[in-house]
Amino acid sequence: MRKGRQLGRWAVVIAVALAVAAGWALRRGPEAVESASSRAESLGFSMGTVVRVSAQGNRAEEQVAKVMAELDRLTPLFDRFRPYGDIAALNAAGGDWVVVTPEVLELLEEALRLAELSGGAFDPTIAPLVDLWGFVEVDEGGSSPTPIAGVEPPDPVELAEALTAVDYRGVEIDREAGRVRLVIPGQALDLGAVAKGYGADRAAALLRQHSIMRGLIDLGGDVYALGARPDGSPWRLGIRHPREPGKIIGIVHVSDAAVATSGDYERYFEHEGVRYSHILDPKTGWPAQGLASVTVVAPSGVWADALSTAAFVLGKEEGMALIESLPGVDGVFIDDELNVSVTSGLVDRFERFPAE
Ligand code: AMP
Ligand code: MG
Numbered sequence: 001m002r003k004g005r006q007l008g009r010w011a012v013v014i015a016v017a018l019a020v021a022a023g024w025a026l027r028r029g030p031e032a033v034e035s036a037s038s039r040a041e042s043l044g045f046s047m048g049t050v051v052r053v054s055a056q057g058n059r060a061e062e063q064v065a066k067v068m069a070e071l072d073r074l075t076p077l078f079d080r081f082r083p084y085g086d087i088a089a090l091n092a093a094g095g096d097w098v099v100v101t102p103e104v105l106e107l108l109e110e111a112l113r114l115a116e117l118s119g120g121a122f123d124p125t126i127a128p129l130v131d132l133w134g135f136v137e138v139d140e141g142g143s144s145p146t147p148i149a150g151v152e153p154p155d156p157v158e159l160a161e162a163l164t165a166v167d168y169r170g171v172e173i174d175r176e177a178g179r180v181r182l183v184i185p186g187q188a189l190d191l192g193a194v195a196k197g198y199g200a201d202r203a204a205a206l207l208r209q210h211s212i213m214r215g216l217i218d219l220g221g222d223v224y225a226l227g228a229r230p231d232g233s234p235w236r237l238g239i240r241h242p243r244e245p246g247k248i249i250g251i252v253h254v255s256d257a258a259v260a261t262s263g264d265y266e267r268y269f270e271h272e273g274v275r276y277s278h279i280l281d282p283k284t285g286w287p288a289q290g291l292a293s294v295t296v297v298a299p300s301g302v303w304a305d306a307l308s309t310a311a312f313v314l315g316k317e318e319g320m321a322l323i324e325s326l327p328g329v330d331g332v333f334i335d336d337e338l339n340v341s342v343t344s345g346l347v348d349r350f351e352r353f354p355a356e
Contacts, residue, residue: 040064046071047199048079048192049220056230057212066210067203067217074202077101078195080127080188090180091127091188097179105178107191107198108171110302114194115168118310118322123282125171127188128162133287135267135278152271153286162186163285193279197260197305200224204258204301221261224301228255238353240265242292242334250332250340253349254297260304262312263293264336275336279312288313295332296323297346303329316341 040060044051046068053067076082080091086100100108111124130136132154153159170184182188196219203217204224214227216235225235234255238248242265252259264277268287276287294311298304307329311319316333323331323343330346342350 042068044068044071046075047196047219048075049196051199051220052218053203053215055207055212055215055226057207057214058210060212060215063207063210063212067206070202070206071199071219074103074195074199077104078107078191078198080190087189087191090182093181095181095183095185095187097174097177097181099177099179102178103198103202105173105175105180107194107302108180108189109173109175110198111191111194111306112168112171112173114303114306114310117326118307118314120168120282121313121322122193122306122310123166123168124189124191124194125166125168125182125184125187126193126280126282127190128165128186129159129280129282129285130190130192130278131188132158132162133276133278133280134269135280151269153276159285163282166282166285193262193309194302194305196220196222197258197301197303200258200301200305222301222305223259225254225257225259234349236351239295239332239334240293243338248353249334249338250353251351252295252297252332252346253351257297257299258301258304259295259297260301260308261293261295262308264288264312265292279309281313288315290315290335291319291333292336292338293334294319296329297331297349298326298329307331 037057038060039056041054042064051071053064055064076085078087079085080087082088086104090098115123165184165186167184170182170187172181172183199219200217200222204226207215207226217224223237228234234253236251236253237259239250239261241247241249242263262279264275267278268275279288281288291312294308296304296308296311298307311323311331314322316335320333320341320343323329330343332350333341340352
């Protein structure tokens with residue numbers, strides 16, 4: 001009898017212990033997942049710019065490292081000054097077909113679509129003009145020529161000649177064979193206005209593929225905002241003040257979107273009181289005038305990057321009309337008198353800074 005009671009007591013003790021353990025295990029479940037979720041951040045140099053990637057999620061450190069490696073892999077493919085890169089090979093092929101890496105083919109196809117969409121304001125065959133004006137892309141890791149700072153506008157005859165080679169319609173893509181050729185004599189590609197956007201897209205896709213849904217990818221100001229902030233609110237990204245280095249002029253609220261800025265303060269020279277910036281109008285051959293910066297928010301980095309360049313070339317009126325016409329795309333336009341205009345979709349997601 002006693003023995004039976006004792007056994008019964010033990011059974012109760014064991015049952016309680018099991019229940020506690022089960023409860024503990026249940027409570028541990030989500031915590032265990034949480035502990036595998038980590039934050040990681042990495043700083044590097046790719047695509048000619050400082051890259052910062054931060055992410056939160058499962059094995060974040062490993063995934064961020066993979067993103068940095070992927071950006072390093074892509075960099076030489078798109079840099080026209082890397083002798084063995086695809087773009088360098090295409091530019092040197094004298095009109096012959098060149099088989100390119102699938103990523104280069106993909107970006108070129110998208111670039112041609114955006115050139116068409118912008119009526120040629122964004123044109124990836126701008127290279128001859130960029131060279132003539134002296135706005136040469138600098139890439140410390142590549143074999144770029146010494147950057148020539150432009151000191152005065154080029155000779156009009158040379159300008160007219162360079163202009164004949166600038167036409168995206170001269171780029172032929174043979175998708176089946178994975179090859180590309182440049183049919184206009186003297187034609188050359190410069191992907192400086194879209195490569196960083198492509199890098200941001202690849203980085204976001206890689207993180208998502210590994211179930212990382214929160215992070216920030218920043219390639220020298222071309223940003224992809226993955227997911228939202230830890231409290232669930234959108235990311236807040238600063239827009240640089242175009243005339244006061246180190247200051248910001250506004251903040252955009254974004255989540256799962258790309259943000260790119262084209263500004264006249266990045267690379268420019270002044271001649272007889274006029275500022276000539278590195279963003280060139282493919283129609284006239286001259287640096288675009290009128291705007292100090294354009295920031296575009298778009299679903300993809302390539303779109304944001306190409307469209308900010310295109311809108312900068314088109315100017316405030318035409319540029320805003322283009323951006324307004326594209327669903328899911330918005331922009332902040334700052335003219336050279338520092339007037340700020342935002343497209344309709346951003347009105348509630350833009351804060352002037354400091355507040356007016
Ligand atoms: P972003 O800072 O993205 O506007 O890109 C500017 C860079 O793109 C320049 O440094 C040039 O290499 C190149 N570029 C300049 N003007 C154009 C244009 N109209 N279309 C395409 N690329 C351009
Ligand atoms: Mg751009």
